Amino acid sequence: MSLSAFSAPGKFWRGNLHTHSNLSDGCLSPEEVCRRYMAEGYDFISLTDHLIGQYNYPIADTVPFRDTDFTTILGAECHSGAMENGELWHILAVGLPADFTPPNAPGFHPIADQESGPQLAARAREAGAFVAVAHPQWSGMTLHDARSIEAAHAIEIYNHGCAMGCDRPDGSFYADLLLSEGRDLTLVATDDAHFTEPDHFGGWVMVKATENDPKLLLDALKRGDFYSSQGPEIRSIDLSDEAIKVTCSSATAVIVQGHGSAAQAVHGQSMTQAVIPISRFKMSPWIRITIVDRAGKRAWSNPISL
Template sequence: MALLAPFSAPGRFWRGNLHTHSNLSDGALEPKQVVDAYKNAGYDFMQLSEHFIEHFDFPIADTRPFRSNSFTTLLGVELHAPETQVGELWHIVAAGLPLDFPRNLPGETGAQLARRAREAGAFIGIAHPAWSQLTIEDGRAIDAAHAVEIYNHGCAIENDRGDGWYLADQLFTEGKRLTAFATDDAHFKGPDYFGGWVHVKAESLDPDALLESLKKGLYYSSMGPQLHAIEMNGKEISISCSPVDTITVVCGTSRSAVRIGKAITEASFDLAKLEKGWLLRKTSPWFRVTVIDGAGKRAWSNPIWWDEIG
């Protein structure tokens, strides 16, 4: 049985949020209050991703004074530039930017700004696709992206547009080797916090180690449930997790493999014997795992590519 990434990677999982705002842009609380809220809620790290636009004087929150041996912060922003297919500003999460990252250049597009941020060392995520009404052409345009924000808690509770899988899955099927992250996008003006996060596998809580793992896709996302392992043994997939009611494997078509029960913690699918499951491999170059608990909360793996596991 071969344990798959990120579960096979050395280190431990660290819980973090990559998309949150303070009153440096349009959030309600001061930066330290926001950081303390996540620290007190049991997170290991977080990032203040202020709106990097002229209206707020292009802020990059310096949260380094709030770091400790047991809690850390990443430095980053939410980038904005013209323009999506519906004529709005791009929203792009950039984690791991230097504090002196230059302001937008004259005439710079969202795609160009994302490339410049990636060249500066950032992890680039396409933010809240449903809220922004992003098209597949929009997704293709951000060619510097590492990931798609597949769950945005603030958008979900405010206007039921928190999903990003519709865009991510299409991009995966086109061959884009992206990953998928969940966030809060909290502004602390309502209950928009502690609803979606990432579990990043790294050997330490050092910001550079976390950033490197994010770029390598060594993480999974959650609203509550935990994924413990995904393993492959020949044509058999095995998943273990915290107690949930559904464990499902989906791919780039309607084909899937699923186990449903009450408080189940594992499932195995022999794809050689399961016609629908075996078609996962025959019809799609990738698959991913979702688990759903009794309250409807989910955890999601990143896409797993057949040619990377044999």
Template sequence: MQTSFFTTPGRFLRGNLHTHSTGSDGILSPQEVCRRYQAQGYDFIALTDHFVGLFDYPITDTTECRNADFTTLIGAEMHTGTMENGNLWHLLGIGLPADFTAPHAPHFQSVDGSESAASIAQRARDAGAFVAIAHPHWSGMSEADARSITAAHAVEAYNYGCVVDNDRGEGFLILEHLLNQGRRLNLIAADDAHFNTPDHFGGWVMVKAEENTPEALLTSLKAGAYYSSTGPEIHDIRFIEGGVEVDCSAAATIVIQGKGTSTATLHGHKMTGETLSLSRLKDSPWVRVTVVDENGKRAWSNPIWLDGAA
């Protein structure tokens, strides 16, 4: 298996993959949204306005907002089909072509006979997009719902806007149900920013890429060459005989999770390079790393499969 992570050429680039503007139900123009994210130190964002007929199925063009230090990914939050609870699906398509065919989704209510979520997710992936299942907790998503989406690259495991506005912002349980069934998915943290509440600058991805270009970012996202964070940094994760070495910014807690309830957990003060034993996780097919700082802010690695397969 691969024994070291984040050592590929390039640098970490900070980005938000779930953002809204006046192209749908956000309150700021696309240009102002981009300006604010760049001013906050972000390297890129994806504007993901709601892809419904109410807003004329927008795939918001932000190419004019790109500059030498900031880039944008073209995308949308896709809606179609019906979940078990009767609600409309929410899926992120990052890197969609401008002519991506819209489903029959005239508004935010489900429509009988509309395209399934599994179908639009597959179409988006086939069109070159990075696809993520959005805010499972807020959506009331069931495990069966999640299993139906076979084309996703990731689950939105942390949605800052949902944390702020309704305390339903995490998707780790849905992610782990899928991992435990052998589904090789990654995770993302994002804002879901509309700027009508303090729903911005709270969750992001750190993508390792050689260039800050849409093409390089999408390649790294699809390859899982990134981690997600609300503050801490993960510099490297190295596997050694029987354990894992984690290099990170100053941490109060480092946790390694896997299948089942067993974890490897280390508490300390300003830990930056620590080794944790995998003895309690030796039977898990996957592990992931969480880093927590003294303020409770967290960073998460993508799941790492111990058989070494991609």
């Protein structure tokens, strides 16, 4: 069995799903943000400014910045209600319609009678968005908080802005526990770029689609036809009754993780292939794969149901 991301027709397109402009708290115009990502070789981005009243609830119109080699998906980072620590929810909504009715969120603090974070996530998904739980470690999110976003397609496994700004980039703790509870989730790496610090070009998704088209990319994201990376490439993942075979760009480690303590790694030099027995994961309902290169950069597969 091969993961659909590697067997589906088309090619991989590189994109960033979490970015800000000066329509909210970023420092560059939407046009300049798009120009910089295009100049860095990205195929697409979603400009996800904060859907907050103090910024007039922006959903950036990036359509004028598309061309034959670069496209955009409309989106926003949505906010409403309080998490258990009393702070405002941050919910990433990629593919949000331009006419989406914003929440009652005048600023970055919860107020009375707001819709909850789970309600807002469900409304964004119903409107057609690909919904992700943003930077759970940075947010100080509890596992109960994470469980409550039942509408989420994905969770940020890596947030580059949070890595650079506060060394809290990780979502694997939340993802692995939710997967073991039976949740159907994928894993996205993002920038969360504001261009006010070195928070850009550090984490992205590689989405498999027949064309670099916003609708096709969004559909592929919802199907899970992608992997995430800081640099390494995953070229194939094949499962048999005996083993997991991974091919990739040059790596020093290929790691398979599963339920609880189930994990096994292959270490080496300039590896482009690894075969890992599946016996260690016979009691695990899911597995996922991490690739590590010589510089310590990682790539992450989406979870595979066993």
